[in-house]
Amino acid sequence: MVHNLTSARPAVNPLSGQSNLTTSRHLLLIVSWGYARPVPKPAADRALSLQLGVDRSSPVPLYFQLAQQLESAIEKGRLAPGTLLGNEIDLAQRLGLSRPTVRQAIQSLVDKGLLVRRRGVGTQVVHSQVKRPLELSSLYDDLEAAGQRPATRVLGNTLEPATAEVAAALGVAEGDEVRRIERLRLAHGEPMAYLRNHLPAGPLAMADAELQATGLYRLMRSAGITLHSARQSVGARAADAVEGERLGEPAGAPLLTMERVTFDDTGRAVEFGSHVYRASRYSFEFQLLVRP
Amino acid sequence: MVHNLTSARPAVNPLSGQSNLTTSRHLLLIVSWGYARPVPKPAADRALSLQLGVDRSSPVPLYFQLAQQLESAIEKGRLAPGTLLGNEIDLAQRLGLSRPTVRQAIQSLVDKGLLVRRRGVGTQVVHSQVKRPLELSSLYDDLEAAGQRPATRVLGNTLEPATAEVAAALGVAEGDEVRRIERLRLAHGEPMAYLRNHLPAGPLAMADAELQATGLYRLMRSAGITLHSARQSVGARAADAVEGERLGEPAGAPLLTMERVTFDDTGRAVEFGSHVYRASRYSFEFQLLVRP
DNA sequence: CAGTGGTCTAGACCACTCA
DNA sequence: GAGTGGTCTAGACCACTGG
Numbered sequence: 001m002v003h004n005l006t007s008a009r010p011a012v013n014p015l016s017g018q019s020n021l022t023t024s025r026h027l028l029l030i031v032s033w034g035y036a037r038p039v040p041k042p043a044a045d046r047a048l049s050l051q052l053g054v055d056r057s058s059p060v061p062l063y064f065q066l067a068q069q070l071e072s073a074i075e076k077g078r079l080a081p082g083t084l085l086g087n088e089i090d091l092a093q094r095l096g097l098s099r100p101t102v103r104q105a106i107q108s109l110v111d112k113g114l115l116v117r118r119r120g121v122g123t124q125v126v127h128s129q130v131k132r133p134l135e136l137s138s139l140y141d142d143l144e145a146a147g148q149r150p151a152t153r154v155l156g157n158t159l160e161p162a163t164a165e166v167a168a169a170l171g172v173a174e175g176d177e178v179r180r181i182e183r184l185r186l187a188h189g190e191p192m193a194y195l196r197n198h199l200p201a202g203p204l205a206m207a208d209a210e211l212q213a214t215g216l217y218r219l220m221r222s223a224g225i226t227l228h229s230a231r232q233s234v235g236a237r238a239a240d241a242v243e244g245e246r247l248g249e250p251a252g253a254p255l256l257t258m259e260r261v262t263f264d265d266t267g268r269a270v271e272f273g274s275h276v277y278r279a280s281r282y283s284f285e286f287q288l289l290v291r292p
Numbered sequence: 293m294v295h296n297l298t299s300a301r302p303a304v305n306p307l308s309g310q311s312n313l314t315t316s317r318h319l320l321l322i323v324s325w326g327y328a329r330p331v332p333k334p335a336a337d338r339a340l341s342l343q344l345g346v347d348r349s350s351p352v353p354l355y356f357q358l359a360q361q362l363e364s365a366i367e368k369g370r371l372a373p374g375t376l377l378g379n380e381i382d383l384a385q386r387l388g389l390s391r392p393t394v395r396q397a398i399q400s401l402v403d404k405g406l407l408v409r410r411r412g413v414g415t416q417v418v419h420s421q422v423k424r425p426l427e428l429s430s431l432y433d434d435l436e437a438a439g440q441r442p443a444t445r446v447l448g449n450t451l452e453p454a455t456a457e458v459a460a461a462l463g464v465a466e467g468d469e470v471r472r473i474e475r476l477r478l479a480h481g482e483p484m485a486y487l488r489n490h491l492p493a494g495p496l497a498m499a500d501a502e503l504q505a506t507g508l509y510r511l512m513r514s515a516g517i518t519l520h521s522a523r524q525s526v527g528a529r530a531a532d533a534v535e536g537e538r539l540g541e542p543a544g545a546p547l548l549t550m551e552r553v554t555f556d557d558t559g560r561a562v563e564f565g566s567h568v569y570r571a572s573r574y575s576f577e578f579q580l581l582v583r584p
Numbered sequence: 585c586a587g588t589g590g591t592c593t594a595g596a597c598c599a600c601t602c603a
Numbered sequence: 604g605a606g607t608g609g610t611c612t613a614g615a616c617c618a619c620t621g622g
Binding site for chain 4: 353354355392393396410411413
């Protein structure tokens with residue numbers, strides 16, 4: 001579905017899997033995780049008693065301080081779902097802030113999906129669904145949360161000339177030297193995914209040890225690369241003999257595949273990934289936010 | 293992948309300068325479509341000659357008019373990738389707008405990934421990658437572009453008591469009446485996907501004809517439902533005999549699966565979808581934007 | 585150093601919702 | 604009609620970037 005999404009034509013709305021004739025629409029997706037399970041407590045319909053306050057001596061922007069406090073209050077259940085926040089002018093006065101500053105704070109939470117604004121009505125805390133993790137199949141995170149940190153086995157880390165496919169993805173010339181990294185991702189001691197990545201040979205020299213201990217993206221950021229966007233394609237196919245062997249699945253078993261090209265903010269492709277996951281153990285979960 | 297990207301976020305919050313071990317992390321993804329293919333033309337390094345202007349008699353907000361003009365200029369190549377926009381103060385003066393209004397316009401394009409701001413440097417047009425559709429596997433769109441509009445065959449549209457699974461997803465009681473809709477999505481006359489949806493029985497009465505002609509979401513919107521967010525899970529599995537028959541695949545063929553629960557802005561679950569796609573003919577594509 | 589975006593203020597008027 | 608968010612203005616100071 002998303003498939004149809006990206007490719008420019010009205011094609012298919014990912015939410016409906018239906019053809020969508022409207023002109024240009026945007027869907028904002030949020031992937032969120034790591035939230036503590038909320039402990040919802042009954043709260044007043046109005047958030048009058050909430051303790052809020054900003055520290056003007058802090059280097060943290062005022063709007064950001066306020067946003068953090070509100071987010072934390074929502075997360076902790078001190079602001080129950082459906083609670084009206086109270087109008088922006090009062091809030092600003094109570095905090096000694098200007099209205100635009102308060103609006104900026106609120107807007108950032110609206111963008112995260114935690115608050116909903118309605119003209120003529122007010123600003124409400126969204127009814128909880130946004131932050132609760134899914135129950136199903138959050139295997140990776142479940143394992144991590146259970147103290148079973150996923151492990152990485154580096155299978156390859158070499159420089160080689162770019163194939164046509166890699167050259168096209170990275171926007172370099174065929175035959176240019178690129179770094180090829182192959183890893184096996186394990187959890188609970190069992191293989192979960194086979195990850196193959198290609199990077200422009202230039203700036204980064206990565207030791208196997210680093211790759212084992214840290215994520216690729218963290219390494220890239222440390223090298224001063226500003227990630228900006230990525231294009232992804234998720235599909236499925238049957239495992240061939242080699243893949244099956246690698247992942248501990250029989251040949252013919254369904255695999256989840258993901259291809260991705262990542263760009264920095266200058267538009268350069270900084271990474272091309274081609275990954276396969278054991279479908280029996282892995283699925284992708286995410287949350288979509290509909291932007292009006 | 294979402295995992296890699298996400299875990300890649302810096303440990304230090306640039307705003308607070310403090311190490312951020314906390315709980316909540318977000319990745320903003322944008323799925324965008326409806327863009328025309330850009331026809332990039334060489335352009336000056338500075339966007340001095342760009343024709344911009346707002347109509348104050350229009351009901352369209354000024355910042356929105358400006359944003360649209362900028363977006364259109366980027367899309368049409370009048371603002372080439374890498375172009376500096378010129379500082380906000382000048383831009384505001386040239387347009388007879390205040391700086392906050394200009395900032396609001398620019399910010400909306402930054403949120404879409406079309407512009408990048410750097411303090412001390414300026415605002416630049418992103419290097420094109422954001423809006424170009426992927427080359428690979430754009431099967432659905434290719435078909436549509438070829439005039440083969442995807443078709444829908446309604447296989448079922450009935451009221452029935454909710455099973456435990458459906459009840460949990462929709463947040464209703466087991467046995468409550470829900471609407472069950474089954475559709476086959478075809479393209480080029482061939483089956484592409486089997487879509488099963490469950491909706492709370494309440495407000496919507498849908499005729500088969502509507503389901504065939506319009507998207508589920510469009511119907512829901514027409515019924516006054518404001519979509520707010522959705523949780524999705526994408527995986528893969530092997531087709532059983534029935535599924536294979538339905539989709540024209542042999543039993544055991546890999547299928548791409550998607551489960552989704554959609555919520556309105558009051559937090560009610562308004563739809564539960566459980567879809568399977570022929571992996572041989574379908575993949576999901578989307579674009580991620582990394583929010584700093 | 586000059587130039588940029590990031591933040592903030594204290595007002596103002598409007599459009600919309602709901603009783 | 605009262606209350607809300609949506610938009611807009613004309614300033615201000617700061618932090619960061621680059622030469």
